[in-house]
Amino acid sequence: MVETFECANLTKIYKGSEKRALDNVSFKMPSSGILTLLGRNGAGKTTLLRIATTQLLPTGGSVRVLGLDVVSEAKKVREHISVLPQEGRPFPPLTPWDHIYYTLLARGLSRVEAKIRAKKVIEDLELVEYASIPSDRLSGGLRQRILLAMALATYAELVFLDEPTLGLDAVNQRKIWAMVRDYCKRYGSIVLTTHSLNEAEVLSDYIVVLDRGRVAAQGTVDELKSMVPYRFRVDVSGGFSREELSSYGKVVEVAGKMRVFLDEAAAKDLTLDGVRKRVKVSVSPTTLEDVFIDLVEEGGQDEDVTEP
Amino acid sequence: MKMLQNLRSLFILAYMFSILWIVRNLLSLIYLFFAPFTVLFLLYALVGSEVLPYALVGAYVMTLVQAGSAIIGDAAWHKLELKFQDMIVASPVSEVAYLLAEALSELLYSAPALLILSSLILHFRPDIFTLGNLLAITVLVWLLTSSLGFFISTYIPNIRNAWQVSLLIGLILAVLPPVFYPIERIPENLLWAAYIPPTAHAALILRNSIGFTSNLDVTYSWIILLAYTVAFLALATYRAQWREK
Numbered sequence: 303m304v305e306t307f308e309c310a311n312l313t314k315i316y317k318g319s320e321k322r323a324l325d326n327v328s329f330k331m332p333s334s335g336i337l338t339l340l341g342r343n344g345a346g347k348t349t350l351l352r353i354a355t356t357q358l359l360p361t362g363g364s365v366r367v368l369g370l371d372v373v374s375e376a377k378k379v380r381e382h383i384s385v386l387p388q389e390g391r392p393f394p395p396l397t398p399w400d401h402i403y404y405t406l407l408a409r410g411l412s413r414v415e416a417k418i419r420a421k422k423v424i425e426d427l428e429l430v431e432y433a434s435i436p437s438d439r440l441s442g443g444l445r446q447r448i449l450l451a452m453a454l455a456t457y458a459e460l461v462f463l464d465e466p467t468l469g470l471d472a473v474n475q476r477k478i479w480a481m482v483r484d485y486c487k488r489y490g491s492i493v494l495t496t497h498s499l500n501e502a503e504v505l506s507d508y509i510v511v512l513d514r515g516r517v518a519a520q521g522t523v524d525e526l527k528s529m530v531p532y533r534f535r536v537d538v539s540g541g542f543s544r545e546e547l548s549s550y551g552k553v554v555e556v557a558g559k560m561r562v563f564l565d566e567a568a569a570k571d572l573t574l575d576g577v578r579k580r581v582k583v584s585v586s587p588t589t590l591e592d593v594f595i596d597l598v599e600e601g602g603q604d605e606d607v608t609e610p
Numbered sequence: 611m612k613m614l615q616n617l618r619s620l621f622i623l624a625y626m627f628s629i630l631w632i633v634r635n636l637l638s639l640i641y642l643f644f645a646p647f648t649v650l651f652l653l654y655a656l657v658g659s660e661v662l663p664y665a666l667v668g669a670y671v672m673t674l675v676q677a678g679s680a681i682i683g684d685a686a687w688h689k690l691e692l693k694f695q696d697m698i699v700a701s702p703v704s705e706v707a708y709l710l711a712e713a714l715s716e717l718l719y720s721a722p723a724l725l726i727l728s729s730l731i732l733h734f735r736p737d738i739f740t741l742g743n744l745l746a747i748t749v750l751v752w753l754l755t756s757s758l759g760f761f762i763s764t765y766i767p768n769i770r771n772a773w774q775v776s777l778l779i780g781l782i783l784a785v786l787p788p789v790f791y792p793i794e795r796i797p798e799n800l801l802w803a804a805y806i807p808p809t810a811h812a813a814l815i816l817r818n819s820i821g822f823t824s825n826l827d828v829t830y831s832w833i834i835l836l837a838y839t840v841a842f843l844a845l846a847t848y849r850a851q852w853r854e855k
Contacts, residue, residue: 390693
């Protein structure tokens with residue numbers, strides 16, 4: 303079976319830099335669906351995406367997209383992919399329709415097919431009333447939707463979305479999530495990068511966590527959650543010393559509050575003790591965010607290994 | 611089939627970058643249209659009508675250089691700021707089609723000024739020989755300056771540098787060399803330098819075709835111009851391999 307997306311020992315060292323932007327990265331997208339690349343700033347997500355979309359040469363290792371090697375079969379790869387680059391912008395005086403319709407024509411679609419697709423994606427992304435307004439008169443969220451529409455209207459077998467909801471409000475984020483999910487059902491698979499743990503948890507079929515150019519973890523959301531030994535977290539506002547809390551589980555300080563990661567029995571004990579002490583406590587299952595922080599917090603500061 | 615598809619992509623992208631842009635924003639046309647005529651007016655006011663043939667040829671070559679060097683700013687903008695080039699790389703559009711689309715769009719911006727200037731040049735010698743020379747020079751200078759511009763744009767780290775380098779290229783290729791003035795004005799010990807810029811040869815050929823001959827055989831100028839065009843096209847095509855290292 304042909305893998306949708308696969309990296310093997312992928313390494314990237316930018317010219318003039320000694321640091322490895324990607325260091326022996328290996329993973330396989332197990333099936334079609336949505337693969338999310340998670341990582342801190344400078345973890346190597348965009349570098350990986352640029353190599354996969356045939357824009358950047360790797361220093362070592364290989365990347366295969368739909369079974370095709372991105373270095374030796376780049377032209378074939380390009381026929382099957384599309385990309386939403388990070389922090390892209392539309393042409394100021396051109397309208398959403400201009401962007402979508404003409405880029406589809408440039409990709410080789412007939413006028414009729416390009417019109418049908420442009421119309422459909424404009425409706426799906428709720429851009430109808432803005433379709434003929436120059437993009438420089440539209441809000442940041444609408445501009446981002448134009449770029450997303452350009453990528454999704456291609457019906458490519460594999461679409462790469464580099465932080466597709468960056469700078470969008472919660473309502474727009476949810477609209478885009480629905481659109482991305484719908485795309486996967488109808489047309490193809492998606493590889494996305496995001497800083498939003500919530501987005502990753504909602505959308506991903508498979509997650510690869512990158513940390514300083516290396517794969518820190520990979521798996522489904524549930525598999526990643528099972529990697530941390532604590533299934534619950536309890537937030538406590540005062541009433542307990544750090545030493546007292548550490549007898550229940552792992553304690554971290556979050557925005558002035560104490561957060562304790564613990565198992566089910568300890569969570570019950572701490573909650574009851576908190577109620578007895580009349581202290582505000584809140585209990586919830588561990589989230590992907592907790593897992594992510596647990597995986598990458600050892601790294602210290604961001605390592606922005608980007609193009610020199 | 612692939613060739614036809616690439617041609618179609620080229621014209622669609624060029625249309626998107628220029629005609630569609632001009633239709634939606636007429637202001638973008640104004641500078642490129644007026645710039646050569648302001649230089650013409652300045653020279654006419656300073657020297658008089660005898661300088662007109664030189665000024666016309668100079669303005670024509672300068673407009674072509676502007677069309678070519680503008681690609682530095684626009685290609686860098688499309689790549690660095692809009693990230694449009696990233697979207698095109700990850701598509702079936704070929705790198706050469708994209709390069710030529712950028713170049714053609716710049717020529718389309720300059721087309722109104724070039725049409726007026728060429729008809730004024732033809733006024734001096736309205737024959738097929740002059741028209742042929744004009745067309746050939748247009749294609750060669752457009753191709754070589756666009757290729758040079760695209761090649762340079764791939765090394766530009768930020769958009770401000772792109773605009774600055776674009777202006778610098780304009781000065782180096784259209785103002786300093788003997789484009790607006792006869793090459794004989796250059797001191798003899800510096801003549802070798804005057805023959806280096808390809809635009810000096812383009813101007814020399816055009817002046818020759820309307821009856822203003824110089825000491826140099828224009829055959830040499832054609833050969834030099836052609837060699838520059840082939841060299842810059844090869845460089846640009848090499849750098850337009852999409853892939854960064």
